[in-house]
Amino acid sequence: MRHRVAMLLSGMFITFAGTTAAQGAPAFPAEPPIRDLAPLVVSGIQPGPGLWKVRRGENTLWILGTVSPLPRRMEWESRDVEKVIAQSQEVIEGPGVRIDADLGFFGKLALAPKAFGARKNPDGQTLQQVVPPEMYARWLVLKDKYIGDDRSVEFYRPILAAMELYNEAIEDIGLRQGGVVWPVVKKLAKRHDVPRTETMVTVMIQDPKAALNEFRSSKLEDLDCFAKTLQRLESDLGTMRERANAWAVGDLEALRALPYTDQNEACLRAAAQSGVLRKRTSDIEGQVAARWIGVAEAALAKNRVTFAVLPMRELLKPDGYVAKLRAKGYAVEEPSAAAPVEASDVKAEKAPERTPAGR
Secondary structure (H helix, E strand, O other): OHHHHHHHHHHOOOOOEEEEOOOOOOOOOOOOOOOOOOOOOOOOEEEEOOOOOEEEEEEEEEEEOOOOOOOOOEOOOOOHHHHHHHOOOOEEEEEEEEEEEOOOOOOOOOOOHHHHOOOOOOHHOOHHHOOOOOHHHHHHHHHHHHHOOOOHHEEHHHHHHHHHHHHHHHHOOOOOOOOOOOOHHHHHHHOOOEEEEEEEEEOOOHHHHHHHHHHHHHHOOOHHHHHHHHHHHHOOOOHHHHHHHHHHHOHHHHHHHOOOOHHHHHHHHHHHHHHHHHHOEEEEEEHHHHHHHHHHHHHHHOEEEEEEEHHHHHHHHOOOHHHHHHOOOOOEEEEOOOOHHHHOHHHHOOOOOOOOOOO
């Protein structure tokens, strides 16, 4: 598993799909209230949080906020979501960026050795040589705890070593990245024959061989990513577990109160601002935000009912995607703590049936 995760980013100039756009963390109280949550991760069938509503006249966009990671042994099944999707004219997928090259299978296979090499530091340097001594000492403690004796990761670029460590750590505490929410949404959309709209921004690399060569020899500004990953694993694993539990049981107040630190912003910024990508595209984060918001506005203009998925931080932070919609004049309603979506609520928003002229 560890090698598969590291290869994902090192081979990003071949394919890099399904990554959520990096966004800033919302401002939360410095001292969150003491909560009486069990240290165990919840399991079994869980409802998840309530849905947000964005309105334009008679049209409504229902949004499910997601967090990651989530409990590995939970099964998310929401009747509220199925009620909405069953009445929707469109399902909007989550935001993200995909970096790809039109090479075909054999072209990608030919570049595989270069991708393997791209995950390593230039000139054969080790992590100990490229990160500060104090940071490396902290890395060794966490590596011993979550990865073990594997020496190969010592040659990885800091951003890739951080990804390896993070994924091993969350697996050890009973959490997982992905695979909880979207499979259910996808299945429900298919069941009710509702079209899905992808909001992923695709960046095509026209010169993948040259790009990989540049990447292999270039240095990434990824120490911030490495440091924030260490910090999160040293201090945030308990909060991460609480956040996953709070999402699973639908405790919005807990999600709002818990401090939110996310190393992904620093890691994705390091990748996006590398010289290799910066020469070939511009403002990836801005493009991703504009794409999702544009799709949402188009849906609100034409559909009576639309369902969308969005990272919870974009619902909660003051400058997130939903805040931007509110600033444009859309009405935004947060989910009530104890008010599930009723079938009548959604049906009332369906477009009225057309009748022949003269009736």
